[in-house]
Amino acid sequence: MTAKLTREQIVSAYTQLLGSERVITDEQTLKENSVDRYYKVENVFGIYSLPVPAAVVKPSTPQEVAAVLALANENGINIVPKTGGSATEGGLETVIENSVVVDGSTMNEILSIDTENMLATVQCGVCLEDLETELRKIGYTTGHSPQSKPLAQFGGLVATRSIGQFSTLYGGIEDMLVGVETVFPNGQICRIKNVPRRAAGPDIRHLVLGNEGTLNFITEVTVKIFRYFPENNRFYGYLLNDMKTGLAILREVITQGYRPSVARLYDSEDGLYHFKKFSNGQCVLIFVAEGPVRIADATGAAIEEIVASFGSAERVDGALIEDWFNNLNWDVSKLEEERIEIRETLINGFTTEISGNWSVIGDIYDNAIARIRAEVSADFTLLGGHSSHSYLNGTNMYFVYYYKIDVDPTLERTTYHDPIQNIIVEETLKLGGSMCHHHGVGKHRTHFLAEEYGSSLYMLETLKAAFDPNGIMNRGTIFPLTK
Ligand SMILES: Cc1cc2nc3c(=O)[nH]c(=O)nc-3n(C[C@H](O)[C@H](O)[C@H](O)COP(=O)(O)OP(=O)(O)OC[C@H]3O[C@@H](n4cnc5c(N)ncnc54)[C@H](O)[C@@H]3O)c2cc1C
Known part of the structure; x- marks a missing residue:
């Protein structure tokens, strides 16, 4: 229109x-x-x-x-x-x-915390960290911990299908969302009630989750809450020679049925960036076992046994991993300082996160890194990645790239970020993976939408036409702009 x-x-x-x-x-x-x-x-x-x-x-x-x-x-x-x-x-x-x-x-009220039914209901503008702080005071947690926790609010967390650092145990937001209230472009307000499970037709929560503001506006969210046992946390860190061994270990831990809250694998460059003190240029594998003490102990013992069965991993002190975790979240107060640093050094970077099944993720990683090195002319200060969210069927890869901006800053995205992101997405789609693991399509990956969806694009486009027939919701996001 x-x-x-x-x-x-x-x-x-x-x-x-x-x-x-x-x-x-x-x-x-x-x-x-x-x-x-x-x-x-x-x-x-x-x-x-x-x-x-x-x-x-x-x-x-x-x-x-x-x-x-x-x-x-x-x-x-x-x-x-x-x-x-x-x-x-x-x-x-x-x-x-x-x-x-x-x-x-400004819709930022915590509406209820219901410890009998293990639910918390918040308005869309409640910051995740604020709810988490309230819950921890009474021994509970959301289990959700994206690095943007100090800033991200529930509307956006649901709209982007966000995921946090403890996802292997608690899942992504799609596993946490119980009920929701949302508003459609014609002004229709819809509420999906809070029940433990339903089989009354399709799960319409998924018309809200991940819609990135293109179908409806989320006003209220109910999420699960969990008991919180930080005193039982066990931290494990290992150094490895290569990514493929690390991926095989992750797969073994997950497919044997263990659910550490954190299971991460950093390649040598990303490892050096995060773990300067001890990584020595090797890949770094990290686990955190948490929950009731018997579960944390059993999970921790299994991790040690499985890693040992691969032979070549060197154990690092768990206290170093705990210390790293305590400082991992984004510190918003340093934002201006960091912007000044970028202006002075002209070093900036982006990330691209994708997912793939166990059988292809190692090749996606190798192929993407090799092509970026061969095809993108940039003075990289970091080109690497890590796996940070693992599932029964596979894992994600979070590519990280920092470079010196050697062009007019307004050309940064088209000179560096777009070509690098395109290579990563192309190599992912080629092997059947998904082009976005958790940041959403936004406006920068829409040109791959048809390839990502294949024949199921029909379903997505039909939803858009039905719920937003005048095309007023966040044009150019998820769905490519047409004239
Ligand atoms: C430093 C940093 C670290 C990050 N770490 C993570 C991470 O670990 N995991 C992760 O998943 N993401 C991460 N992100 C990405 C981002 O924080 C998340 O996607 C987050 O969920 C966005 O929430 P928000 O409230 O800031 O949303 P916004 O930025 O305000 O919006 C995000 C999208 O959702 C839409 N939207 C916002 N509110 C609504 C609403 N009420 N109804 C409908 N649509 C809406 C917007 O149109 C937009 O498309 C990170 C970002 C930064 C900057």
């Missing part, structure tokens, strides 16, 4: 709906809301090139969200849903003129 209102009319209509205090139009806020990714050149160098949104609006109830969306739906206004703002793949980029960013961060 083409836009029916001018920029001024859009601002005026939303001001009438929400009042001027909740319709933000100052130039700097609008610029900052035209992009995501904290270390993008736009944010680092202050060079904003995308169309800036007409306004950032802040509804405070599901009914207000419904009115905001309905107004956009009737008038062809592109809506970009937002909560914590920690997206990395362009999901928050306002690529359409006169978009409206709908910021749910």
Whole structure:
């Protein structure tokens, strides 16, 4: 649908709906809301090139969200849903003129913590760390710990299918989400109730999970909570000569049925970056066993036995791994310092995360790294990766690449990031893997959507046409932009 209102009319209509205090139009806020990714050149160098949104609006109830969306739906206004703002793949980029960013961060109440049914219900703008802090005070945990925990909020966590560091035990957000309330572009508010399981037709929670703001706006989330036994945590670290042995060990631990909360394997370059003190340029394999003491002990003993059965791994002190974990989460307070460092050194980087079955993941890793080295002309300060989330059938690979920006900073993405990400995705799809493991499609991987989905693209496109017939929800995200 083409836009029916001018920029001024859009601002005026939303001001009438929400009042001027909740319709933000100052130039700097609008610029900052035209992009995501904290270390993008736009944010680092202050060079904003995308169309800036007409306004950032802040509804405070599901009914207000419904009115905001309905107004956009009737008038062809592109809506970009937002909560914590920690997206990395362009999901928050306002690529359409006169978009409206709908910021749910003021809906930030923890509504209930129900320790009998093991549920916590929060509004979409509750920061994960805030809920986690409240739960830990009473001996519980969400089990969810993405590195962006200090910033990410529940709307975005659900909308991107996020996953945390303890996923091997607790799963990703899709395993944690019990019920949800969400609003569709026509203003329809839908609630999916909280029950332990259901078989009444398809699981419609998956129309909400991972929709990246392209189908509906999430207003309330209920997640599982778990008992928390940090005193039982056991930390294990090993040095290995090669990735394939590490992947084989991960596979053995998981397929034997053990569920350490953390199971990670770093290649030599990424290992050196994270574990300077002890990695000596080798691959680093890490496990954490947690839970009730008998389970933690049994899991830990099995890990030691399985690793020993592969012969060549050298054990490192578990205290070093524990110390590393305690400092792993993103420290938002250092953001400005880090931006200054990027401006001074011109060293920046990106990541690309994919997944594949056990039989192909090692080849995806080898082939992608070999092609990047051969085809991308860049002064790399780090080119490597790690596996951080393992499953019965396979694992993910999180490629990390840092380089010196030797071009005009505005060309950074097209010179370095896009070619590198394209190689990783091409090598993944070639061997049947998935092009995104947890950051979402955003706006930067949409050109691979048809190949990723194959014949099932029909299902995805039909959902979009049914729920967002006027195409107002986050255009250019997940679904490639058409003229
Ligand atoms: C330093 C850093 C570390 C990270 N580590 C991890 C990690 O370990 N694991 C992981 O999974 N991700 C990680 N991420 C990515 C990101 O933090 C997560 O994807 C997170 O879930 C996004 O939540 P948010 O509230 O910040 O969402 P936002 O950035 O606000 O939005 C993300 C996407 O969801 C949509 N959206 C936001 N709110 C809503 C809503 N209410 N309804 C519908 N759609 C909505 C947006 O349009 C956008 O497409 C990391 C990011 C950074 C910057």
